[in-house]
């Protein structure tokens with residue numbers, strides 16, 4: 486991967502190569518798999534101007550969780566504010582007000598206190614009430630933290646109606662990186678029941694259904710294809726919700742996970758306890774944070790393959806902490822200080838979760854359009870030749 490090496494030499498490391506093509510390709514594919522859904526890309530995993538502009542170019546939508554993200558949207562493409570939903574269920578009163586003043590038209594609430602805050606500072610705001618669908622098996626069981634269960638929803642809606650909140654529908658998040666679409670399908674069915682209940686009891690017809698995130702990223706061959714995952718969701722939406730119902734989603738991970746490559750450099754090495762320890766300038770407190778937060782394991786690929794005998798190796802990050810180890814006890818070609826290594830499919834939330842631990846340099850994003858499939862083929866072929 487001479488090009489990756491050349492970019493690393495030019496910009497220094499640690500860096501993330503961001504492929505706008507790859508990002509756009511996945512976003513457009515979810516648009517085609519669920520054509521009637523307005524997909525609000527959740528900025529959380531990759532809050533960058535490039536992503537916002539790419540979504541804008543696809544006539545897409547955004548989901549924000551903070552005023553910081555709103556500021557980013559405004560600076561990247563102010564026209565996108567009108568296509569942005571503020572989905573964090575708990576917000577400071579000042580943030581609700583700032584969002585309203587800056588053009589946010591819809592936000593999420595899930596409790597009485599939040600509804601009171603919204604009515605106090607932004608009474609015109611459209612509100613989506615978040616419903617909980619607990620799911621122990623999801624990579625992040627978000628309904629444990631947010632959302633009203635069925636019984637609370639009925640009281641919550643009655644209260645919202647009484648105080649005149651402009652509730653336009655419901656949202657949910659069944660959990661991140663779902664392996665099967667069943668939870669989405671069941672939640673959509675449950676929402677149909679809830680929407681009927683609201684109509685029967687209050688004569689109100691909801692206009693929007695927000696089916697959240699949770700779509701799977703393709704980390705490994707075992708992860709379900711997005712197209713297969715979306716099919717039953719499309720069917721149940723068509724079965725239960727008439728065309729006038731505005732359907733939204735908030736995909737984050739599935740769009741962001743595979744559009745970047747991490748590039749790091751060997752900065753030190755020592756032979757210790759019968760293995761070679763390599764120290765890199767990026768690690769689990771940096772771009773490889775998914776190891777800590779999400780149980781993701783990474784591969785490291787050399788920019789140049791060698792035919793030398795592999796040796797038992799450990800790859801550690803740059804901090805002083807003992808847990809900062811990316812790969813332990815693997816057979817690997819010998820490397821020198823200054824060599825570059827890269828990782829593909831590095832996941833969605835690593836870059837956003839990276840820290841400044843030890844005040845070490847954080848990875849920077851460098852735009853570079855790559856073809857993921859071609860890189861994977863190259864890696865596979867190179868490994869076969871050496872095997």
Ligand SMILES: Cc1ncc(COP(=O)(O)O)c(C=O)c1O
Nearest residue numbers: 527572661698699735736737738
């Ligand atoms: C409210 C909300 N929407 C969307 C997302 C994105 O979810 P995912 O990355 O599973 O697509 C999250 C993730 O935490 C979230 O909390």
